[in-house]
Amino acid sequence: MGRYVVRRIIQAIPVILGATFLIYALVFLLPGDPIAALAGEKRQDPAVVAVLRDRYHLDDPFFVQYWDYLTGLFKGDFGEDYRGNQVVDVMQRAFPYTINLAFVALAIEMAVGVTAGVVAALRRGKFIDNVVLISTLMVISIPVFVIGFVLQLVIGVKLNTDYGIDFFPVSFNEEAGFRSYLLPGYVLASTSLAYVARLTRTSLIEVMRADYVRTAVAKGLSPLRVVVRHGLRNALIPIVTFLGMDLGGLMGGAVITEGIFNIPGVGHQLFQSVYLRERTIVVGIVSALVMVYLFANLVVDLLYAVLDPRIRYE
Amino acid sequence: MTDMTKPARDGAGPGPDAVQVIGGGRESLVPGTPLLEVDDLHIKFHTRDGVAKAVNGVSYSVAAGETLAVLGESGSGKSVTAQAIMGILDMPPGKITKGSIRFRGEDLLTMSPKARRAVRGRKIAMIFQDALSSLNPVLSVGYQLGEMFRVHQGAGRKEAKEKAVELMERVRIPAARQRVGDYPHQFSGGMRQRIMIAMALALEPDLIIADEPTTALDVTVQAQVMDLLAELQAEFNMGLILITHDLGVVADVADKIAVMYAGRIVETAPVHELYARPAHPYTKGLLNSIPRLDQKGQNLYAIQGLPPSLLRIPSGCAFNPRCDRVQDVCHTELPRLVPVLDAEGADLPGRRSACHFWKETLHG
Numbered sequence: 116m117g118r119y120v121v122r123r124i125i126q127a128i129p130v131i132l133g134a135t136f137l138i139y140a141l142v143f144l145l146p147g148d149p150i151a152a153l154a155g156e157k158r159q160d161p162a163v164v165a166v167l168r169d170r171y172h173l174d175d176p177f178f179v180q181y182w183d184y185l186t187g188l189f190k191g192d193f194g195e196d197y198r199g200n201q202v203v204d205v206m207q208r209a210f211p212y213t214i215n216l217a218f219v220a221l222a223i224e225m226a227v228g229v230t231a232g233v234v235a236a237l238r239r240g241k242f243i244d245n246v247v248l249i250s251t252l253m254v255i256s257i258p259v260f261v262i263g264f265v266l267q268l269v270i271g272v273k274l275n276t277d278y279g280i281d282f283f284p285v286s287f288n289e290e291a292g293f294r295s296y297l298l299p300g301y302v303l304a305s306t307s308l309a310y311v312a313r314l315t316r317t318s319l320i321e322v323m324r325a326d327y328v329r330t331a332v333a334k335g336l337s338p339l340r341v342v343v344r345h346g347l348r349n350a351l352i353p354i355v356t357f358l359g360m361d362l363g364g365l366m367g368g369a370v371i372t373e374g375i376f377n378i379p380g381v382g383h384q385l386f387q388s389v390y391l392r393e394r395t396i397v398v399g400i401v402s403a404l405v406m407v408y409l410f411a412n413l414v415v416d417l418l419y420a421v422l423d424p425r426i427r428y429e
Numbered sequence: 430m431t432d433m434t435k436p437a438r439d440g441a442g443p444g445p446d447a448v449q450v451i452g453g454g455r456e457s458l459v460p461g462t463p464l465l466e467v468d469d470l471h472i473k474f475h476t477r478d479g480v481a482k483a484v485n486g487v488s489y490s491v492a493a494g495e496t497l498a499v500l501g502e503s504g505s506g507k508s509v510t511a512q513a514i515m516g517i518l519d520m521p522p523g524k525i526t527k528g529s530i531r532f533r534g535e536d537l538l539t540m541s542p543k544a545r546r547a548v549r550g551r552k553i554a555m556i557f558q559d560a561l562s563s564l565n566p567v568l569s570v571g572y573q574l575g576e577m578f579r580v581h582q583g584a585g586r587k588e589a590k591e592k593a594v595e596l597m598e599r600v601r602i603p604a605a606r607q608r609v610g611d612y613p614h615q616f617s618g619g620m621r622q623r624i625m626i627a628m629a630l631a632l633e634p635d636l637i638i639a640d641e642p643t644t645a646l647d648v649t650v651q652a653q654v655m656d657l658l659a660e661l662q663a664e665f666n667m668g669l670i671l672i673t674h675d676l677g678v679v680a681d682v683a684d685k686i687a688v689m690y691a692g693r694i695v696e697t698a699p700v701h702e703l704y705a706r707p708a709h710p711y712t713k714g715l716l717n718s719i720p721r722l723d724q725k726g727q728n729l730y731a732i733q734g735l736p737p738s739l740l741r742i743p744s745g746c747a748f749n750p751r752c753d754r755v756q757d758v759c760h761t762e763l764p765r766l767v768p769v770l771d772a773e774g775a776d777l778p779g780r781r782s783a784c785h786f787w788k789e790t791l792h793g
Binding site: 325326327329330331332333334335336337340344345348349422423424425 | 515516517546547548549550551554555557559562563564565566567568569576577580581612614628
């Protein structure tokens with residue numbers, strides 16, 4: 116298995132190179148001048164502009180700039196933005212928020228999604244099954260920003276003003292700590308949660324028809340044990356795949372949610388940086404996200420072998 | 430019925446204690462003690478195309494130490510009956526519309542689910558056909574065997590593993606201690622079926638139902654597995670229901686045979702009498718279709734036609750479209766399972782046939 120991991124890490128190198136190149140090129144091609152963006156509407160002193168352009172090598176050809184960036188990256192230097200901040204510092208500030216948010220969302224997906232899927236599978240065709248199917252379909256159909264704003268209004272505002280329940284902060288609030296993540300975490304999780312519920316339902320229905328589940332029943336085991344030990348254990352394999360893939364998406368796809376709830380995380384930072392043509396920050400964050408994605412993929416593949424002993428990596 | 434089969438449950442009603450008492454201890458298992466009595470069992474399946482009558486009035490009984498072979502083609506209702514006994518019938522679509530299944534005098538069908546679960550696996554165990562798909566692929570065989578002791582006897586993890594090793598040794602799996610942590614796919618077909626047998630034997634049940642236990646195996650391995658099963662049955666004095674379509678498997682181990690066709694028993698007989706003198710044209714056809722060494726070079730006999738659809742079972746005798754002895758009465762009147770008499774008119778013990786012309790079939 117060790118060799119398998121090493122091989123996967125080696126395979127990841129061209130992916131990371133390709134991703135950084137693409138992002139670097141795309142940001143380079145964006146219209147608009149980053150130095151001009153620094154001053155907004157104000158006029159800039161041509162001498163200052165010239166100094167800045169020289170300092171950031173903006174007049175070098177694209178491949179030279181990319182090469183400089185890449186060699187810096189391999190020395191662990193993510194570069195600095197046009198305000199002189201180290202990109203590493205910017206990322207270190209933003210990532211904890213996003214990681215917290217992503218894991219809260221993942222926990223909600225697992226807890227609510229898997230439970231709803233199991234209940235629906237076991238009560239197949241009954242009322243509760245239809246409730247799960249229809250509600251998940253609705254959640255999948257509604258865009259995240261709608262769900263975000265509606266929940267923000269209903270739970271963040273109305274619950275407080277109309278019922279006096281002040282548990283879920285309207286927007287991110289450092290003092291509220293963990294509570295601040297619950298509402299945005301749910302919004303971020305909502306679509307995936309619906310998919311997890313449906314996937315769990317389908318997978319478990321399939322597994323419960325298997326011969327070994329019949330054997331488990333014939334052994335005189337309790338229904339709970341049959342479902343959890345023999346059914347869910349097998350049904351979990353596709354769900355874990357989905358959740359692992361989704362973790363990467365939760366990290367990078369929180370732009371809207373972070374925007375709605377004013378969370379100073381990576382998504383927020385990324386959006387701002389694209390707007391300000393902060394090339395180094397955009398490329399740095401995206402490269403980091405690509406690595407998170409690849410890492411999550413690797414963990415999922417390794418988890419397969421844990422969940423299903425028939426899978427072995429040579 | 431003897432006193433031994435009197436319901437053990439008293440006026441206290443069905444409580445957890447009553448569950449313990451059903452069937453009593455192992456020492457009460459004297460050969461000949463009636464264990465299971467299936468009486469006039471009817472099972473229907475509600476399908477999209479209509480109601481399939483899978484089992485239409487099946488009755489049979491098994492005593493301790495006895496082996497009953499239930500013989501029939503696929504779709505004859507032999508497995509469905511077994512599933513009803515185990516309580517693992519899928520309901521819906523299946524539905525038991527009539528009849529009773531008594532285990533040591535207790536009706537399994539009216540029992541509480543909890544009491545039923547205590548019988549399942551502990552008192553009546555089942556061996557399935559395809560051990561690869563019937564064993565959980567993601568749990569080690571040691572875990573799956575040990576689970577019986579952990580759930581039914583409250584054994585600890587270590588004790589359960591120890592007992593799993595013992596079981597594996599009992600069914601003669603080589604290097605049991607090293608292999609207890611292995612997964613089903615790491616065993617050969619024969620070894621997997623041994624593990625299934627070990628699982629069924631775990632709690633020393635009174636009755637084992639083996640549903641085509643050797644169908645998925647090579648011929649040489651088949652014999653080994655059947656020998657093992659017969660040996661263990663004799664050792665524990667268990668009742669055994671052997672469900673099969675293979676006449677060869679039956680001959681060596683069974684005491685009596687029930688032949689099923691389209692959800693009914695068409696003939697019952699002690700095993701050797703059935704082979705010597707069948708009293709139903711269907712049984713006769715089955716026996717004739719066994720390849721024999723002394724008929725080398727001749728065409729194999731085959732019963733013409735196919736088994737009927739359970740959605741549209743022919744009126745009268747269900748076998749009438751395929752029978753070479755068919756008369757008008759076969760189309761109109763359902764033959765009852767009647768005692769078979771010998772040429773002098775004396776009762777042949779254990780022999781019954783559901784054919785209007787059993788006399789002609791038997792003697793002719």
